[in-house]
Amino acid sequence: MTETSKFHYIGKPLPRKEDRRLVTGHGRYLDDIIVPGALHACFVRSPHAHARILGISAEVAREMTGVVGVFTGTDLARWTNKLRLAPPIEGLHPTEIETMPTDKVRFHGDPVAIVVARDRYIAEDAAECVAVDYDVLPPVTSIDTAFAPDAALVDDSLPSNLVSHQTFSAGDVDARRKEAHAVVEASFYQHRQTHVPMETRGCAVLWDPGREHLTIHIGNQVPHPLRSQLAGRLNLSESQVTVMSPDVGGGFGQKIALYREELAIAALARHLKRPVRWREDRAENLMSASHARENLCRTRASVTENGRILGLELELAEDFGAYCFYPANYMSRVVAMIVTGPYRIQDYAFEMKVALTNKCGNGPMRAPMAITSWVMDGTIDAIARQLDLDPLEVRRINMLRPADLPYRMATGEVLEDITPSETLESAVNAIDYEAFRKRQRALRDQGRYVGLGLCTVVESTTYGSAFYKSAGIPGSGHEAAWVRIEPSGTVNASVGLGGTGQGYETALSQTVAEGLGVDPSEVKILTGNTDVAPYGMGSRGARGGTAGGGALFLCARKARGQVLQIAANKLGLNTSDDMRLLDGQVERLINGEWTATGLTLADVARNAYLDPTSLPEGITPGLDFSLTYDPPPMTYSNSTHACEVEVDVRTGALTILRYLVSEDCGTVINPVVVRGQQQGAIAMGLSGALLEEVIYDETGQNLTATFADYMVATACELPNFEILHHHTPNSRTPAGIKGMAEGGVMGAIGAVTNAVNDALAPFGTVADRQPLSPQYLRSLLRDRGAAARQNEQE
The missing domain is CATH 3.30.365.10 (Aldehyde oxidase/xanthine dehydrogenase, molybdopterin binding domain)
Structure with a gap:
């Protein structure tokens, strides 16, 4: 029996449910959402990488027909709170970010003012009429210049541009270096990149002054954490905010953080008591959305004559850009933590430095730890070159074998x-x-x-909550799910993920189907609306299947247990042992054969909702289930x-x-x-x-x-x-x-x-x-x- 043959629905190559509407043009992306009376916003962005803001003149723009207002960082500072990141990690400096800069700009593309107008074209024309007086400062454009003794400060509140510095050592790398046949050094530079989602960033925000409620339509990977951030930055409760994330044209990590532009639009919608929407163009996306990568790694491997690695030392430096939307050690820590990968290395040390520079701020991009495997296998190849060995044999001699597992890495x-x-x-x-x-x-x-x-x-x-705790980073890795079987037997389910094209509606319906015992076509997956989905940690990394699919699978099994209890009672049986639900049909195991009972999920559902007095003792009416799951x-x-x-x-x-x-x-x-x-x-x-x-x-x-x-x-x-x-x-x-x-x-x-x-x-x-x-x-x-x-x- 193969590992997947024990499943009925998991493992089947079902066509993606969502593709029909997407390929026929019936998807519902942000620009497909009509908001009557919405105003449009356009940002004025800095042409300089580093400069003091001496003054902003917006009189000409304000007088243009159709312009509702021009707003600056000073205005936003009155309506929003700063983002403060201060996790208790040794060597990591606390940072704060204003909604828009009031004193100085830190990178080419930094937003300094926002024009709100009747339509997008007027807003863009008016933005060109806003004059900003700058005092240009020396820019910091590389890791080397950031760490220079006379470098200008990117963040004036910090003592230097070294925003994060951590070291680690396990074993004795110095001793391994002394006893080694050779010490092999290698370097790896990964350049700066950006995410390039097909759909750029944007949002449409509505403020209901009567209910004092904010609704934001936005393409986002983590709807609930975004809601929490938005509420906190606007001094609202989470019950006053609804995040609705429709079909999303790609994210790749760029659509996780609450960016300053989105916060500004929300604050303006509340201030103006009018719906406001914003969509960045491609130049804005490439210039100021979020960047990633740009890290430099150097390794020093102490090796035997046949290429066996005795000890490994890693120096890692990362250019984090101008602003910290995430703890500055976040991406580099994962690289340093798992760099030894599939190889047996117990003597290991690293030094990790993260610099602020006058570039667009960094964030996670699909595989934030992308350089990891290149660094390790590239080091293996460097060993083979220096010792004139076959690179495959060097891999084999260092590779973890089945007998080595489970294997505790040096970290x-x-x-x-x-x-x-x-x-x-x-x-x-x-x-x-x-x-x-x-x-x-x-x-x-x-x-x-x-x-x-x-x-x-x-x-x-999948990063479980225990990982975050051990890393000293506030946060959770759990995921939440609910499964509701309707009176007709149809199944609705939800999880706190934010899909950006992964095929969740199809794959997650299969995990529900497997846990419950119904055909996946009978399962509807509802995500992306914080009023509907349970509070979950969203889509990032590769947690969708493990955390999201795992939570739904377990929740569906919980539902199946109660369904079979009701079915057993309906059949006059004392126990639901030796019963199952398959394709929505209740079956019993009799003489080693699964036999139909004549009951269906729809029969049980009608019983549960419409005839509750006939339910077994202890079973409440309805079939509504919820569950939270925290992975390893x-x-x-x-x-x-x-x-x-x-x-x-x-x-x-x-x-x-x-x-x-x-x-x-x-x-x-x-x-x-x-x-x-x-x-x-x-x-x-x-x-x-x-x-x-x-x-x-x-x-x-x-x-x-x-x-x-x-x-x-x-x-x-x-x-x-x-x-x-x-x-x-x-x-x-x-x-x-x-x-x-x-x-x-x-x-x-x-x-x-x-x-x-x-x-x-x-x-x-x-x-x-x-x-x-x-x-x-x-x-x-x-x-x-x-x-x-x-x-x-x-």
Whole structure:
């Protein structure tokens, strides 16, 4: 029996329920929501990266026909509270953010004023007439300049631009370094990127002065935490705020925080007692929504003669931008915590520094820990290069084996129910490693340079409440669900997730169907409305399936228990043992065979609602159930990525010849949905590694605020993805679900970069930064050629 064969509905490749309305143009995105009488807002943004605000002149704009008002940070300061982040973490400085700056701007695109007008066109025209007088300050545009002794302060309330500094040590890395055969150093720079959701940020806000109630329509991944933040910043109770998140055109982490623009729109709707809406254009999104990545890692590995890692040291620095919408150590901590991944390393130390700079603030982007697997497998490749070893054998000698599990990492994290050695062998067998090496040697003789990159990923998926507590970060990892069986037998269910295209309506209906015993077509999933859904922690990371699906599965099982109790009573039985519900039919196990009883879920539901006096003792009328579920402190999935590339050494052009991944993401709820997540994550990782980059010049000007400059991969640039399945369940989660939405990003950036370095090995050069543009690869080859010629002359 396979792991999924014990399920009736989980594991079926059902078509996505939501796709019919989405592909036929009947989705309900923010711009599809008509709000009669709504005013439109447009933000005036700073053209400077760092400057004092000396004055704002808005008289001309205010006098324009159709303009309702022009408002500044001073106005918003009266109506809203600051965002203060001060978790009790050693080395992390508390920070505060105003709704809009009143004293100085901190990055190119910082909002300094907001125009509200009858329509969007008038608001945009009026915004161009608002004059702001600035005193330009020296910009801080890199990690190095941020840490310089004479650096200008990005945040004047802090003693320096070092907003977070943590260290950790386990074992004795100094001793390991002394006893090592060699010490191998490597560096990895991941460039600044942004999320590029198809639908940019926006909101429509209505204030009901009679009920003193605020309703905000917004595309968001975490509706309930957003409601809590919005209420707190506006001095409202949570019962005075409704967050409605309709269909959302992508989020990837960008639609988690309550941004200053959205808070400002809410405050203005309340102040003006008129509905107000705002939609950012693409330039605003690329320039000022939220950025991610831009971190530099250096590793020092103490190794034996055969490449066994004795100790590992990591230095990590991150450019966090100008503002902290999240604790500044948040993303880097996860990298440092799990960087050793699938390898046996007990002597480990890290130093982590996070800098504030005059750039758009950072936030989580699909796989905030994306650099992790590249750093670890890239270090493995560096060991192989320096010691002239086969990189596959170095992986094998360090890889965790089944007998090692459960394995407590040096940081205390426990790896269990993962299969890294199995996915590695599966991938190299499928790619035919030895045949590739022969072909590689033959092609080099012809002047063609191909390379193979391997990257084994251990992906942190579901962060339970215990993880946050141990990390010293306020927050919860629980999820909540309710399941209601209507009198007709139809099933409604809800969970506190905010869908942004993952296929929740389909996959989550299967977890409910499995727990209850009905066909998924009979289950309606309701999300994205805080008045309907239970308070949950929303969609981030890969928690949707494990936390959300797990909560619904358990809640549905709770419902099934009561349904069978009522059915047993109706059949005159003393117990519901040896009974089940399948496809909405009540069955009994008689002489080893499941036999129909003639009762249906609809029969039981009518009994529960319309004939409550006939219910068993202790059973109350109706069939309405709720449940909260807190997953383990951390769950993990794993995979191995293999990428073949060819580099044209004359032009630096990179071609991906083959891409393969062997995946273990636990119990698969719906193969169609999971495959889409795998393909999307790999595509996002390759796009970021090859093309995407936010570029600032030395004055802090964002040079990539259009799609002409910020390049994103299309189907033309991406290869076919071969996906091998090696799924094993998690023993501590409902139905064995693990999650897997981000590992494809992690594996892609590592596999493709390792493949490039394998291709360029004959030239003795190493790509240690991304993106892997033709210009960058040619520069490596030119620099290597120049160095070789210099050596010859000397």
